[in-house]
Amino acid sequence: MSFGNGLIRPACASFREEVANGIAKDHGFEPLNKFLGHTLGYVAMQEDIMNFLSKFCGYSMAESDNIRRLIAKKYDKSLLEDATIEIQERFIDYVYDNYNLEKEKAQEIIKPFVQTIIDASDYAFSWNHSDAYSCIGYMAGWLRYYYPYEFLTTALNIFDGKSDKTSRLIRYADSIGVSIQPAKFGVSRKGYRFDKKQKIIVKGLESIKGIGASVGQELYN
16 A cells, blocks of 8 residues: 555656556566565665665665655756766666676666656655555545545535535545535534434535524524
8 A cells, every 4th residue: 555655656657557557577686576576676665766776786875865865855957867877887886796797687677767766856755654644544444434424524524615625525425325415404503514314414504605604503503
């Protein structure tokens, strides 16, 4: 799930479809395949870029963090171009010296990584950020499934006035048999309210022209 969060960011544009179809990348270089086994053979996240530079290009962690900053801060593109040229050169030399990998093969392997780094300058996710997204996504999905009335009512109140999000919520409610109805005397007050027995969510009385939120609460009382 965390990998999927990162996958929809620009850094993964060059291989997103392959991953979505379950196609793993075989680099023909077993240490690299093993290193990237958790992401089907692709470099997707900021930390993976840093660790790749450290393990296969001979960068110190401080140097790799400088590359991360260069990507994240979106500096002058010429600086990034210079950095990618250096990364290619250091990768080819490092894996030749430390893994006995032929330079021609190394040059072939590094090309897609350089593209990922270039794409990452438009935005790459980090694992620590993505894991938090995953936790929030799981909790939201759990609440939506087990407490649909509470979830939908809360969401409608949060996104009130945002027609695109509201319409999507209403379509989802309709798909699971929850009816969104106009303001109803004796049920409505301020904001959207739900009634599980009737299987409905009703709009607040302020949705009626000329009635403010405070008036709607007074009428209900």
